[in-house]
Amino acid sequence: MKRKRRLNMLAVGIxxxxxxxxxxxxxxSQVIGQSMSPTIKHEQWIVSNxxxxxxxxxxxxxxxxxxHKDQKYVKRIIGLPNETIEIIDQQLYIDDVPYTQRFITNSSSFWTHDIPKxxxxxxxxxxLGDNRIMSNDSRYELGFINKADIIGRAEFIIYPLSDWKVIH
Known part of the structure; x- marks a missing residue:
């Protein structure tokens, strides 16, 4: 009897x-909108760590x-603390050095306007969102993001199951 009780307690504890x-x-989190397309599409579910x-x-x-203001947003980190960000003619510069953005498409629908230093x-x-033209991000209402406001890093797309993939 004691053994069974101990096993039950162990099972409950585990x-x-x-x-x-x-x-x-x-x-x-469910992504609503096209701001992270093509990486994460509208209504896909992600798991974050x-x-x-x-x-x-x-x-x-x-x-x-x-x-941010009781809402969740999914975005990509572009600029780190104390860096200078600038976009001129679709080219991202970080501390005046050109940076290649491998995660966005060359399609003009994903371009952004210039961002001053x-x-x-x-x-x-x-x-920024990967779909720059459709994203509310640091250029607009979100502004700079404090580390305390980051819930977690997106790891996987889990739904729909046919779209399952690792995104980190």
């Missing part, structure tokens, strides 16, 4: 630990889930 680990490690930045800093190119404050990030 279940609680598993649920808490899952809850505090991952979050699910909440602990990815506990011990590491966000990197340029990371796709992140951001909390912009200094990213310390402890902040500059984010």
């Amino acid at each position: 279940s609680v630990i598993t649920i808490l680990t899952y809850y505090y490690t991952f979050t699910f 909440r602990i990815s930045y506990w011990f590491n800093q966000p990197k340029r190119g990371d796709i992140v889930v951001i909390k 912009t200094k990213v404050p310390s402890h902040s990030y500059y984010v």
Whole structure:
């Protein structure tokens, strides 16, 4: 009887630990809109890792889930703290050095207008959607993103199942 009770307690303990680990490690988000197309499309579901930045800093190119005014946004980190960002004739410059954006298409529908030299404050990030023409990002309402407002790094597209892929 004691053995059965101990096994039940162990099973409950493992279940609680598993649920808490899952809850505090991952979050699910549905992307609404075309701002991250073609990388992530409208109505796809993604999984993001909440602990990815506990011990590491966000990197340029990371796709992140951001909390802003009680809404979630999914964007790509372009500018890191203390960098200068500028876009001239579709060319991104970081600290006056041209940077190749491998993650956007050459299609004119994904282009952006010029962005004047912009200094990213310390402890902040500059984010853009991959579909620059359809994205509310650091150029507009979102502004600079504080690290505390980053919920996590996007890891996978999980739904629809036919679109499943690793995005990190």
